[in-house]
Amino acid sequence: MQLFVKDLTVIDASYLCPKRGMVGHSWLVDVVLIGNLDEQSMVLDFGQVKKRIKAIIDEEVDHKLLVPSDHENTLCTSGDHEMLWLDFETDKGSIHLYSPSQGIALIPGEAITIETVTQYLSEIIKRYLPANVAHLQLTLREEVIHSASYQYTHGLKKHDGNCQRIAHGHRSMIEIWTNATRNHELEQRWANRWSDIYLASVEDKVPPEQLHRSKGAELISDESHDCFSYVSGQGLFELAMPKSSVELIDTDTTVECLADYILATVKREFLVSEHVRVHAYEGVGKGAIATDE
Numbered sequence: 291m292q293l294f295v296k297d298l299t300v301i302d303a304s305y306l307c308p309k310r311g312m313v314g315h316s317w318l319v320d321v322v323l324i325g326n327l328d329e330q331s332m333v334l335d336f337g338q339v340k341k342r343i344k345a346i347i348d349e350e351v352d353h354k355l356l357v358p359s360d361h362e363n364t365l366c367t368s369g370d371h372e373m374l375w376l377d378f379e380t381d382k383g384s385i386h387l388y389s390p391s392q393g394i395a396l397i398p399g400e401a402i403t404i405e406t407v408t409q410y411l412s413e414i415i416k417r418y419l420p421a422n423v424a425h426l427q428l429t430l431r432e433e434v435i436h437s438a439s440y441q442y443t444h445g446l447k448k449h450d451g452n453c454q455r456i457a458h459g460h461r462s463m464i465e466i467w468t469n470a471t472r473n474h475e476l477e478q479r480w481a482n483r484w485s486d487i488y489l490a491s492v493e494d495k496v497p498p499e500q501l502h503r504s505k506g507a508e509l510i511s512d513e514s515h516d517c518f519s520y521v522s523g524q525g526l527f528e529l530a531m532p533k534s535s536v537e538l539i540d541t542d543t544t545v546e547c548l549a550d551y552i553l554a555t556v557k558r559e560f561l562v563s564e565h566v567r568v569h570a571y572e573g574v575g576k577g578a579i580a581t582d583e
C-alpha cells in the first residue's frame with residue numbers, strides 16, 4: 291500500500307555554490323510511504339507522518355546553510371563550544387561563516403542539488419520509520435512561479451526561533467502594482483537586483499578584524515568584503531560576504547521591513563511617480579504588503 295502527503299513542509303534554507311555564491315532557496319516537500327498496514331490498518335498515521343518526518347526535515351536542513359561537504363572549495367573546521375568555521379571560495383569572492391554548528395548542514399556530495407539533499411534526508415528519515423514501512427519516496431520541488439522571483443539570504447537576530455541563523459534564505463515571488471495595474475517590468479528589475487543577494491542590517495556590520503578567523507582563511511579587507519556579527523539566543527553568528535553580493539538595509543530584514551524597503555526604493559530610485567503597492571513574499575505563500583495609497 292502507498293500513502294502520500296503533499297506539501298508536507300517547506301524547506302527555507304540557503305546553500306553554497308561555487309558559481310552563484312550563497313543562494314537562498316525554498317523547496318516544497320512531498321512524501322510517499324510504501325508498506326504493510328499496521329494494527330490501526332494504516333501505513334502510518336498521518337499525524338505521525340506530519341510530526342515525525344517534518345521534525346526531521348526541520349532539524350536537519352530547515353533554516354540552515356547547506357554546504358557541499360565534498361566540494362574542493364569547502365573548508366570546514368571545528369571551533370570551541372560546538373562552533374564551526376566555514377570557508378568557501380566562489381567566483382564572486384570568498385565566503386566565511388563562524389556559527390553554532392546547528393546553523394550549518396554538511397551535505398555529502400560535490401554540489402547542493404535537489405538530488406543530494408533528497409538523498410541526505412531520505413537516509414536519515416528511513417532510520418526513524420516503523421518496520422512495516424518498507425520504502426520512502428521524498429520529493430523536493432520548487433514552487434512554480436510564472437512571474438518574477440528573487441532568492442535572498444538573511445538572518446533575523448531578534449527572532450526566538452531558527453530564523454535568527456545568519457545564513458538561511460528563501461526563493462520568493464514579488465508582485466508590484468503601479469496605479470492598481472501589475473507592473474511586470476518593475477518586478478523583473480527588482481528580481482534582478484535581488485538574485486542571490488545577502489540582505490543585511492546596517493547595525494550588524496563590523497570591521498573585518500573583529501571576526502574570528504579559521505586557520506585556513508585568507509585575509510579579507512573592507513574593500514572586498516562586508517562583515518556582520520551578532521549574538522542571539524543560539525549564540526554568536528559571524529559572516530563575511532563579497533561586497534557585490536550584499537545589500538545593506540537600515541532596518542531588520544523581516545518581510546514586513548523588506549516590503550516597506552522595496553516600496554520606498556522603487557519610488558525613489560526607479561523614479562516611479564504613480565501609486566505603488568508591493569507584495570513581498572518570504573518563501574512560499576506568505577509575505578507582507580506595503581502600499582503608499
Ligand SMILES: Nc1nc2c(c(=O)[nH]1)N=C([C@H](O)[C@H](O)COP(=O)(O)OP(=O)(O)OP(=O)(O)O)CN2
Nearest residue numbers: 299300302352353446451453543544545546572573
Ligand atoms: N511576521 C513575520 N514572521 C516571521 C518572519 C517575518 O519576516 N515576518 N520571518 C521568519 C523567518 O525568516 C522564517 O524563515 C520564515 O519562517 P517559516 O518558514 O514560516 O517558519 P517555520 O519554519 O516555523 O514554519 P514551517 O511551517 O515549519 O516551515 C519567521 N517569522
